[in-house]
Amino acid sequence: xxxxxxxxxxxxxxxxxxxxxxxxxxxxxxxxxxxxxxxxxxxxxxxxxxxxxxxxxxxxxxxxxxxxxxxxxxxxxxxxxxxxxxxxxxxxxxxxxxxxxxxxxxxxxxxxxxxxxxxxxxxxxxxxxxxxxxxxxxxxxxxxxxxxxxxxxxxxxxxxxxxxxxxxxxxxxxxxxxxxxxxxxxxxxxxxxxxxxxxxxxxxxxxxxxxxxxxxxxxxxxxxxxxxxxxxxxxxxxxx
Amino acid sequence: xxxxxxxxxxxxxxxxxxxxxxxxxxxxxxxxxxxxxxxxxxxxxxxxxxxxxxxxxxxxxxxxxxxxxxxxxxxxxxxxxxxxxxxxxxxxxxxxxxxxxxxxxxxxxxxxxxxxxxxxxxxxxxxxxxxxxxxxxxxxxxxxxxxxxxxxxxxxxxxxxxxxxxxxxxxxxxxxxxxxxxxxxxxxxxxxxxxxxxxxxxxxxxxxxxxxxxxxxxxxxxxxxxxxxxxxxxxxxxxxxxxxxxxxxxxxxxxxxxxxxxxxxxxxxxxxxxxx
Numbered sequence: 171x172x173x174x175x176x177x178x179x180x181x182x183x184x185x186x187x188x189x190x191x192x193x194x195x196x197x198x199x200x201x202x203x204x205x206x207x208x209x210x211x212x213x214x215x216x217x218x219x220x221x222x223x224x225x226x227x228x229x230x231x232x233x234x235x236x237x238x239x240x241x242x243x244x245x246x247x248x249x250x251x252x253x254x255x256x257x258x259x260x261x262x263x264x265x266x267x268x269x270x271x272x273x274x275x276x277x278x279x280x281x282x283x284x285x286x287x288x289x290x291x292x293x294x295x296x297x298x299x300x301x302x303x304x305x306x307x308x309x310x311x312x313x314x315x316x317x318x319x320x321x322x323x324x325x326x327x328x329x330x331x332x333x334x335x336x337x338x339x340x341x342x343x344x345x346x347x348x349x350x351x352x353x354x355x356x357x358x359x360x361x362x363x364x365x366x367x368x369x370x371x372x373x374x375x376x377x378x379x380x381x382x383x384x385x386x387x388x389x390x391x392x393x394x395x396x397x398x399x400x401x402x403x404x405x406x407x408x409x410x
Numbered sequence: 411x412x413x414x415x416x417x418x419x420x421x422x423x424x425x426x427x428x429x430x431x432x433x434x435x436x437x438x439x440x441x442x443x444x445x446x447x448x449x450x451x452x453x454x455x456x457x458x459x460x461x462x463x464x465x466x467x468x469x470x471x472x473x474x475x476x477x478x479x480x481x482x483x484x485x486x487x488x489x490x491x492x493x494x495x496x497x498x499x500x501x502x503x504x505x506x507x508x509x510x511x512x513x514x515x516x517x518x519x520x521x522x523x524x525x526x527x528x529x530x531x532x533x534x535x536x537x538x539x540x541x542x543x544x545x546x547x548x549x550x551x552x553x554x555x556x557x558x559x560x561x562x563x564x565x566x567x568x569x570x571x572x573x574x575x576x577x578x579x580x581x582x583x584x585x586x587x588x589x590x591x592x593x594x595x596x597x598x599x600x601x602x603x604x605x606x607x608x609x610x611x612x613x614x615x616x617x618x619x620x621x622x623x624x625x626x627x628x629x630x631x632x633x634x635x636x637x638x639x640x641x642x643x644x645x646x647x648x649x650x651x652x653x654x655x656x657x658x659x660x661x662x663x664x665x666x667x668x669x670x671x672x673x674x675x676x677x678x679x680x681x682x683x684x685x686x
Contacts, residue, residue: 185672186674187679188675188676188679188680189676189679189680189683225671225672229665229667229668230665230667230668230671230672231668231671231672232664232668232672232674255651255663255664255665256411256459256461258665259411259464259650259651259665260411276625276647277618277647278618278622290629
């Protein structure tokens with residue numbers, strides 16, 4: 171029996187823009203489950219609010235309605251929509267990983283330090299963390315000559331490998347992936363798929379956005395389709 | 411997570427104060443000056459927790475009360491109202507009910523402060539090393555050699571050339587003065603550090619070096635810090651959580667990425683939208 175790690179009920183998110191006096195709906199009526207060792211694929215057209223769901227789980231956005239019920243490693247169930255900030259920070263450090271579309275990292279840090287950072291925060295000693303980081307960078311085929319360099323000057327694909335390595339290395343309980351293979355060549359994408367499968371086998375619950383139907387077929391265990399909260403025509407009409 | 415500081419309902423009013431002060435000032439009135447008595451409500455009803463190793467950012471425009479909050483905690487100012495509890499390794503201190511000797515004791519032994527203006531944090535009549543020695547002497551380090559070694563260690567840690575340990579801070583550039591100030595604040599490994607606009611007015615490259623240093627200190631010593639700044643970039647880089655202040659009130663509090671990417675209050679939205 172597989173354990174449900176995250177259950178989202180009636181989630182919606184809209185942005186209130188004070189200067190324009192507007193309420194902009196982004197996601198609505200989202201219901202889904204993410205299960206240990208399985209990948210839930212979020213699909214839907216641009217503007218359906220897929221990234222919004224991931225960001226709201228991670229508290230980068232504040233959910234407007236609904237419940238985001240997360241079950242921790244110690245089997246406590248908490249609503250991520252209501253948990254206090256320190257609780258969320260603790261979960262980010264220890265349980266929930268997020269690989270966004272673009273690498274965001276401290277400037278002037280070497281790639282291997284960036285990848286090792288989440289392990290060090292978890293209490294792993296520095297040399298073991300660096301070792302694990304190097305291994306993961308190798309798995310994702312980032313050339314060794316780049317490990318000591320800051321990713322500032324890297325190509326999009328190289329940056330994304332650092333980003334993925336950082337997300338994979340600490341084997342989170344719940345991993346959120348926003349188009350993880352979008353900027354990668356086919357060979358590297360294959361390596362990423364291998365890593366995702368490894369994490370699944372080790373019990374990580376994954377919620378991912380993919381655009382390629384082929385990838386969804388290969389990796390997805392559950393597929394959830396989102397629709398834009400408001401039809402685009404309605405939005406235009408509202409403006410007038 | 412271990413709590414280091416718990417602040418509740420902190421307020422500071424400059425002036426006589428009256429019954430209308432709090433209810434007729436704030437962001438909805440666009441002012442912190444009481445229309446009835448002319449008192450300035452520099453800060454009102456500020457509450458937050460700070461944990462070990464955490465950096466809390468306080469952001470806001472000039473006059474929003476962000477420095478006032480920190481100054482009351484470091485005993486530079488007396489609060490008008492509110493409480494602050496400091497959780498030391500084995501006991502708790504109710505900051506605002508301590509006597510002057512106890513306050514001095516915490517300032518000298520447990521807290522560190524870095525001011526925007528180095529002349530507030532440094533004694534310009536003694537050498538850089540002397541400034542640090544002063545703080546070490548208060549902590550019962552009496553042996554000359556030990557003090558000098560520790561001062562040199564701190565200065566090299568903050569990348570001030572050791573050859574200049576005997577020079578007065580007045581001879582240094584702004585960035586170097588700031589580093590000596592940080593070295594002085596760190597001399598006793600304080601569990602709680604206040605940083606008030608520490609990089610404001612410095613060259614970009616010097617800013618970067620100082621911000622990196624602050625992050626290294628956080629990681630190495632798990633120092634809890636409160637960083638006061640009007641610079642969104644500094645907040646983004648350093649702070650895990652952020653309070654946004656306007657007209658003496660906290661208008662928004664949250665995880666830094668949330669405050670920046672999904673700001674809730676009209677003022678925060680304007681602030682984020684104005685960032686370069």
